[in-house]
Amino acid sequence: MGHMDYSAQMRDLGLRVTRGRLAVLEVLDGHPHSSAEKVVAEVRCLLPQVSIQSVYNVLNDLTAQGMLRRFTPPHSAALYETRVNDNHHHAICTGCGRIEDVECAVGHAPCLVPSENHGMEIQIADVLYQGICEDCRKRAAA
Ligand SMILES: [Zn+2]
Ligand SMILES: [Zn+2]
Ligand SMILES: [Zn+2]
CATH class of the missing domain: 1.10.10.10 (Winged helix-like DNA-binding domain superfamily/Winged helix DNA-binding domain)
Structure with missing residues (x-):
């Protein structure tokens, strides 16, 4: 933009x-x-x-x-x-802290349905993927 x-x-x-x-x-x-x-x-x-x-x-x-x-x-x-209003999520490498955008598979918030909402009208489900990136896996294997 x-x-x-x-x-x-x-x-x-x-x-x-x-x-x-x-x-x-x-x-x-x-x-x-x-x-x-x-x-x-x-x-x-x-x-x-x-x-x-x-x-x-x-x-x-x-x-x-x-x-x-x-x-x-x-x-x-x-x-x-600056990427706003698309409910995208983030994947973070717990090894090096690298962060990538991940498209929301559903595309609108909330994209998860809670098993119990305690009477709340749920507006957002925060999704954070955490894992080990390819570079970190290679470093660990080397
Ligand atoms: Zn990493
Ligand atoms: Zn982002
Ligand atoms: Zn989502």
């Missing part, structure tokens, strides 16, 4: 289009599943005058507005990505 689309999306949401916001989206397009720390470092390569706090604010604001998705794998900082 290009800048024009992000600008239009922000205007539709009533958000001011700023270089800082566009830079965060651009960085996350190129580096999906980045931590706030990584986004700060990358954004400041592009726009050295942007403060750390303002990058954190942008991450929070755009997540709240649904333009970014935040998820937190076990033992990890929160990670961000």
